[in-house]
Amino acid sequence: MSLQKENAASARLLHITDTHLSVSGTHFPWDDHGKVTIEALNWDGPTREELYDKALGRIAEHLTDHGQKLGAVVFSGDALSRGPSGGDQVLLEALLRHLRPFGIEPPRIVAVPGNHDIQRGTTPSTEARYDGFIKTWRNAGCVTPWLDGVDKKGEADLHKHVLIGEGGLWAIVALNSCNWSQTSALTDDLRARWDTIPGLLSAEPELQKKFKQELDKLRYYDMARVSEHQFEVLRLLCRQLNDAVGSTGQLRILVMHHHLRAPDHTEEVKQFSDVTNLERLRTFIAQQNIAVVMHGHKHVARKHFDHIEVRTGKPLHRVLMLSGGSTSPQSHLQAMNLVSVSGLPWVPHVKTTSVPLPRDGLDHDFEEDDANGRLWPYAEMSSGAPVVVQGHDYNQVYERAKLAAAAMRSDPAPLIVHLDLANSEQIRQLPDSYPRTTEHFNAGNGTVDESAEWLSQLVDWWQTSTSQMRSRVPYRHGERLKRFAQNINQLEQAKKELEANGRTTRALALLIDPAIDFVAKVGGRKTEFASFVLVQFRLRSDDRDSHLDCIAYYRAQEISKWWPVNVAELRHIQLSVAGKKWKCGRITTIAAEARFEKAPPSDVAVPIIDRWVDQAPHKLFIVAHAMLAGGAANDQQKTVATEWLRCLKQLAETAKEEDGARTGVTIEGPSRVAEYLKSVGNKDSSTGNHAKCLEELVRVGKWVLTAGDNERGDAVLSLQAALQTAIEQGSALLKSLP
Structure with a gap:
């Protein structure tokens, strides 16, 4: 990808460091010629200085070919080799000779001293130790850091120590970490x-x-440290930048010689291997919103992120570390870096191009490395901004999503949950911490976990395309997906789109039907409709397989009870669309408003005994038969009666919760049992009393579902009383007949 021409929304910088040059020239042994002697052939090779000069020439060729300019040259120290001075002047002259045509004059060069640029043995905070550095860089007009013992305390000269880019969209702040070096x-x-x-x-x-x-x-x-006085000057400089920029965003870059953290795994055993007051420096970087740190010293070229915690519980500050290589045989392929910043001011992105020391006769392909270059965060932490939870572990993702939703109770916000499971199996289990009660999932002894069966039955019911409960729940997901507008199978349509067009964005299905869902009933009350609004499928390929990803959108989503059921349902839908052609991939849920309810699940909207109307109608007749007979007569009747009683107890528990009353109702199941009892029994008998009890439970349940705010309290109290009577009735069923 070619770079675009320089403009106010981008910047192109050249980062160089640790050149270690000398006036006399330094032999550069990058080939092994010591094993045999060949007469009359010159195996001496070029010097380090010659190679560096050629590398700058290649950069000039590249900039010419692409019509590009440079915004700045950033030099992060150690121009000198061990011993003699003068290498810094060699470097500066080479930079200006090659890069002047591309916008580089001394004021566009930022230079900081390295530990080898300090006069060895001189006292810290004196002019003597910076004598050579000042003569070469500062006197030429380059941007240099505030120097202890040279510059006045508290004097923050913005133009002397900071290079500000075009339009103020970027700024490079120079820092000296070598006052106590050598x-x-x-x-x-x-x-x-x-x-x-x-x-x-x-x-x-x-x-x-x-x-x-x-x-x-x-x-x-050789101690690396930032002095107290320099810290204060740097703070004042950043305040001046704030005043100069105003509300416009600015990318801030800090250049220093030493590292914040080692750029590779090489162990260096020495005194003062790191900056001594490192934590204060890191805190300064975070507080002043510095996004990029350029440094040298380690002779290792690397681009990586560091994350700085200033205060516990606050968002981490993310800073890109650009560690520069050197002109050495070990790192000659990454001797310097072209750094391209785009997307200024609000979405900055960094790309780097490694520049090697050139081999005569060979061209170098200036290819940008785009890895890990995004400087703006993936999820802003401002109030109401979407929160992203992602991971591979089902339990971990669920726990984190619950915490995110709970934190939003006072400030609802969108929640995006991304689950990247490793296989195409169905989700057959609930998360370990899913709210469970003995009445809900366990047998009477409390030892048998029936949650897997419960989840499977619930997913199957929500995915049925026909139901006898359509008048109460006209928005079942399976019906909307497979019989939309009575005749459109949207899942089959999505599958055909994927088969025909591969990575299409048209493979989606709607679960909202405006013709039904947006129409008001008699009296002006609108129908209830699903929170599950839309599902989209997309194909993604790796080296071996094609994966079918699933993205689902919810207008609102309760995370504690509903999210695991939703995800299990989405995996069920994925498997249906994928068939044997593709593997099931990632599942992403997007909730416009995430909610968190403490109430235990009331069978997630539709109680088990109501779903029996569709899934197990025979169980309703078994319950009715036990009531007619005065109790359960065999093991099968006991089992069904236990399920009946357990569901009623769970509904009663839910009805006690502030958020659970509207879902703690049962209608279809009790209604069918009551109808059966009335058809075969005497209304004045115990059978008739059973029917009346169930009819009252149905009546109150319908009232709770339709009650306005002024009736809500009375309706909930009546519901609790009706459930208690039904529980007493259900308990009597477990008394075996003689």
Whole structure:
């Protein structure tokens, strides 16, 4: 993908670091020529300085070919090689020679000192230690950091220490982490005697030389630290940036020599391997909303994210770390980086292009690396913004979705839950922490978990295309999916779209029918209609298989009780559409308003004894027969009577909850049993009393479903009383006949 031309909404930077150049030139041994000697062939190869110059020339060619400019050059320290000075001037001259035609003048160069750019042995916070750095970079007009002992305390010169991009959409802040680098560890009295120690230890010149080398290692320390005064200047600089930018977004980049965290697994055993006041620096980065940190020092090129926690419970600050390589044989393929930032100011995205030290005669393909480049967060944490929960583990995702929904009780917001299961099996179990009661799922001894069977029956009922309960629940999902407008099988249509067009976006099905759902009943009351609004299918391929993903939209979704049932239902639908042609893939639920209810599930909207009308009508006749006979006569009748009583108890428990009254009702099941009892019994007998009890339960249930706010309290109390009477009646069924 070619880069677009520079404009106010993008930036193109060149990041270089750890060049370690010298005036005299440094041999660059990137080939192994020491195994044999060939006369009259020059195997010396180029110097590091020559290779670096050629690499800048290749960058100039690339920019010319694509009509591009550079917004800045970012140098993160260590221009010098060990010992002699002058390499920094070599670097600056090469940069200007090659990159001036592309917009680079000294004011467009940000340079910070590295630990090798400091005058070794000089006292921290003095002009002497920055003498070479100032002469090369600052005196030329480059942007440099505030320097201890050089700049005045509290003097925050924005133009001196910060490079601001076009339109103020980006800014590069320079930081010095090397004030205590290459510093003597000796006190004045020890310094005068230090050089005499090797002679005291041995009279042999060779041993004296070794002793001196080892003692020199102890003589200096190389500490990375940001001073108190520089921290305050940096804070003031960022305040000035805030004032200058106003409400416009700005991408902030911090450049320093040392790392915040090691960019690879290489272990470096030394004193002061990390910034000593690192946590304060990380907190500063988060507080000032710095999105990118460019650094060197480790000679490892890597792009990776760090996440900074400032306060417990607050969102983590996400910062992109751009660690630069060096002009060394080990990292010559990533000697420097072209950094392209697009989408400014609100959706910044970073792409990097590694620039190698070139081989004569070979071109380099400047290919952008787009991995992990998105700087803006996936889910904003502002009030009411969508929250995303995702994962591979069913129980984990459920727990996190519940917590998210519970947190939204006072501030409802959309919730997106993404479940990436590893296989195409049905979801046959409820999550481990799904709200259970003995009455709901367990046998009388409380040891048998019947939740799997309950879930399977519930999913099957919601997916039936015909039902005797249509007048009460006219929005069953299976009917809407398979018999929409009485004759359209939307699942078959979606399957045909996928088979014909592959990765189409047209494979979807609606569960809302405006002709039915948006029409008011007599009296102005609108019909109830499903929360499940739409389902879409899409194909996704990996190296081996094609996967059918499922995305479902809900106008509102209760997470604690309903989400597991919804997901099990979606997997059922997935399997139906996928058949043997595709594997079932991911399931994503999108709830416009996520809800969390503490009430136990009242069979998730339709009680079991009502669903018997469709799924097990014989059980209703068994209950009626037991009532006629005065109790359960055999094991089959006891089992069915136990299920009947358990459902009534669970409904009574639900009706006690503030949010559960409207769903704690049963109508169709008791109504059918009452009709059967009335058809064969005397209305004045015990059989007739049983029928009256059930008819009262049905009447109150209908009242609860239609009650207005002013009737709600009375209706709920009547429901609780009717359920209690029905429970007493059901308990009597378990008394076996002699």
